[in-house]
Amino acid sequence: MTPSALADYLQFAICNNFPVLIKGKPGIGKSDIVSQAAAAAQTDLIISHPVVSDPTDYKGLPFPNKNGTADFLPFGELRQLINASRQTVFFLDDLGQAPPSVQAACMQLLLARRINGHQVSDQVTFLAATNRREDKAAVGGLLEPVKSRFAAIVELEVNTDDWIKWALQNDMPTELIAFIRFRPELLDDFQPSRDIVNSPSPRTITAIGRQQQAALPERFEFEAFKGAAGEAFAAEYRGFLKMYRELPSMDEIILNPASAPVPREPGAIYAIAAALSHKMTDQNIGAICTYLDRLPLENAVASMKDAATTNRLICNNRAYIQWASDHSDALT
Numbered sequence: 001m002t003p004s005a006l007a008d009y010l011q012f013a014i015c016n017n018f019p020v021l022i023k024g025k026p027g028i029g030k031s032d033i034v035s036q037a038a039a040a041a042q043t044d045l046i047i048s049h050p051v052v053s054d055p056t057d058y059k060g061l062p063f064p065n066k067n068g069t070a071d072f073l074p075f076g077e078l079r080q081l082i083n084a085s086r087q088t089v090f091f092l093d094d095l096g097q098a099p100p101s102v103q104a105a106c107m108q109l110l111l112a113r114r115i116n117g118h119q120v121s122d123q124v125t126f127l128a129a130t131n132r133r134e135d136k137a138a139v140g141g142l143l144e145p146v147k148s149r150f151a152a153i154v155e156l157e158v159n160t161d162d163w164i165k166w167a168l169q170n171d172m173p174t175e176l177i178a179f180i181r182f183r184p185e186l187l188d189d190f191q192p193s194r195d196i197v198n199s200p201s202p203r204t205i206t207a208i209g210r211q212q213q214a215a216l217p218e219r220f221e222f223e224a225f226k227g228a229a230g231e232a233f234a235a236e237y238r239g240f241l242k243m244y245r246e247l248p249s250m251d252e253i254i255l256n257p258a259s260a261p262v263p264r265e266p267g268a269i270y271a272i273a274a275a276l277s278h279k280m281t282d283q284n285i286g287a288i289c290t291y292l293d294r295l296p297l298e299n300a301v302a303s304m305k306d307a308a309t310t311n312r313l314i315c316n317n318r319a320y321i322q323w324a325s326d327h328s329d330a331l332t
Contacts, residue, residue: 002159003033003166009154010037010127014089019110019126019149021095024156025190026137027203030129033156034091043087043125048077050098050106051138058105060116072116081109084121095146096130096139103143110149136192158188163202168309172209175244178274179237180205181302182267186233197230204229208237244271250279257290273299277306286319301330 001009006022013020014037022030031047038045048057056062060072074082081090092106105115113120128150131137147153160180167177180187189200198204207228216224221241225234247268253260253276263269273295276288280303292300304323308315315321324331 001154001156003029003156003162004159006154006156007033007037007040010034011041013127013151014038014041014043014087014125017122017125018151019128021142021147021150021153022127022129022156023096023132023153024129025135025158025188025201026131027190027201028156028158028188029202030156031091031093034089034127034129038089038091041087041089043089044084045089045091046077046080047091047093049093050102051094053098053102055101055105058102058109058115060118072118074118078115078118081120081124082118084123086123088121088124090124090126092126092128094130094137095128096132096142097137099140100143103146107143107146107149110146134192135190136194158202160184160187163187164306165309167206167209168306171213172206173212174274174278175241175271176205176209176212176237177306178244178271179240181274182240182270183236186236189233191230198228200229200233205233240267240271243268244275247272247275250275253291254279254284254287257287258294260291262291262294269295269299270302273303274306277303277310280307280311280314282314282317285314285317289319289323292323297327297330301327304331 010020010033012018022034024030035045050058057076058078060074060078062070063073065071077090080088095103095106098106108115109120110126113124130142131139133139133141164177164180167180186200187202187205191199193199205228208225211224211228222234222238225237228234243265247263248261253272263272273292276292280288285307288303292303295303304320304327308320315324
């Protein structure tokens with residue numbers, strides 16, 4: 001599933017109390033999408049990490065009673081599951097890394113919704129996530145009975161359009177969005193390695209964007225980008241940034257949209273289209289539309305879509321409506 005489809009499906013699962021297991025590569029947004037779905041469904045969210053838990057965390061702590069037998073005292077997250085009075089998502093993150101004894105305790109919660117005499121509240125929905133064995137993320141696998149307790153096991157896949165939409169809504173740098181449009185394959189270039197290096201993924205690329213948002217000094221860019229997403233990504237993105245910084249002035253384009261220079265390099269065209277989408281307002285959209293008509297259609301359409309994602313009100317502008325009407329086939 002794409003991220004947007006998974007978010008919608010998880011809302012359905014939460015509303016109907018279906019347990020779901022999400023699998024996928026590290027760093028592609030599994031945990032974030034669960035948080036997003038829980039927020040959209042207006043539920044409480046408890047995030048648990050079985051890999052650092054003991055079986056007693058999910059079974060209760062054995063305690064001798066007066067009859068010479070043991071009661072199991074719930075504590076922490078288990079107590080929250082028992083006492084939940086409003087709709088709650090209990091998210092087992094990185095379940096595949098947990099030892100079998102912990103998985104077995106979780107299995108009882110998933111299957112019977114009770115353990116050692118304690119009943120889980122009907123308000124609780126179980127969701128879980130795991131990496132795959134081939135990701136070298138210390139995943140030992142899931143017990144077969146645990147897997148079958150889920151209503152569905154779905155695989156999350158990276159989707160460039162979904163990431164760009166998210167990036168626009170979360171104020172990621174315009175130049176980073178333009179670069180991913182230009183080189184979409186770099187959004188999902190995860191390479192498992194025993195070395196202490198990173199590779200490109202939505203998580204690591206977002207880390208680059210966060211540093212740029214914080215005004216990362218230019219002299220640190222290469223090493224910071226290399227540390228976040230690997231040397232190859234850093235070299236290519238630095239080259240793109242150099243080109244981006246040499247683009248024609250946005251003010252010049254808006255003042256003279258019919259005569260301002262148009263770049264010839266494909267990367268520069270992607271960059272200038274992204275920059276114009278970020279610059280677009282009700283006051284200058286007419287001039288920007290004139291310039292966009294001089295760019296390849298796919299870049300012009302991407303620029304207008306990005307502008308509309310960032311500012312929905314711009315869709316009511318007469319110039320936008322006219323441009324959209326003239327290019328309706330390409331916008332659909």
